[in-house]
Amino acid sequence: MERVEFVPEKVAWVLVRGGRVLVTRDRGVDVFYFPGGKREPGESDAETLAREIDEELRSRVDTDTMVHVGTFETRRDTDGRTEFRMICYTADVTGPLTPSGEIAESAWFGYGDRARVSAVDRLVFDMLHASGRLA
Numbered sequence: 001m002e003r004v005e006f007v008p009e010k011v012a013w014v015l016v017r018g019g020r021v022l023v024t025r026d027r028g029v030d031v032f033y034f035p036g037g038k039r040e041p042g043e044s045d046a047e048t049l050a051r052e053i054d055e056e057l058r059s060r061v062d063t064d065t066m067v068h069v070g071t072f073e074t075r076r077d078t079d080g081r082t083e084f085r086m087i088c089y090t091a092d093v094t095g096p097l098t099p100s101g102e103i104a105e106s107a108w109f110g111y112g113d114r115a116r117v118s119a120v121d122r123l124v125f126d127m128l129h130a131s132g133r134l135a
Contacts, residue, residue, distance in 0.1 A: 007073075009085045011048040012036035013061065014069050014124060015093065019135030020108035021128060022097070023117060024056060027104040033118045034088065035106075049089060056103050059095030066091040072123040086120045110135045 012034035015022040023032040037052040039045075046063040053061045069088040076083045099106050107113075111129045114122055128134035 005081065007082045007085050009087060010036055010038055011045050012086050012088045013049055013053055014088045014090050016128065016133050020110050021134055022106060023109050024099065024103045024106045026102060031118050032107060032116050033121050045087060056100055058098045058100055059093050062092040070127060072120050074120045084120055088124055
């Protein structure tokens with residue numbers, strides 16, 4: 001019987017405005033990433049996204065407007081197995097988009113900022129750029 005490997009996952013929010021996308025950075029790190037986070041036991045993607053955006057940006061995601069953007073995976077160089085998976089959604093939001101204590105800063109990045117985000121986020125940047133949504 002083949003062993004099933006655990007793949008770390010993140011549910012992420014992709015907010016594009018004016019050809020730029022919202023990213024955040026944790027305290028103590030230089031790399032930016034899409035807001036969101038890991039599911040807690042029993043949570044749906046909608047529940048995870050709503051909780052994480054409230055915790056990170058003090059904003060309320062309208063889960064009724066969630067649209068799946070895509071699921072993106074990075075792979076290990078050694079054996080090609082999935083290293084990390086990010087499940088991305090767009091959704092309307094209400095609230096100020098104010099970084100909470102765990103977030104050092106938020107920023108609006110264009111495609112030229114691609115090198116400043118994590119490896120899995122670069123895959124989303126590429127897709128957004130190819131579709132003409134990210135300048």
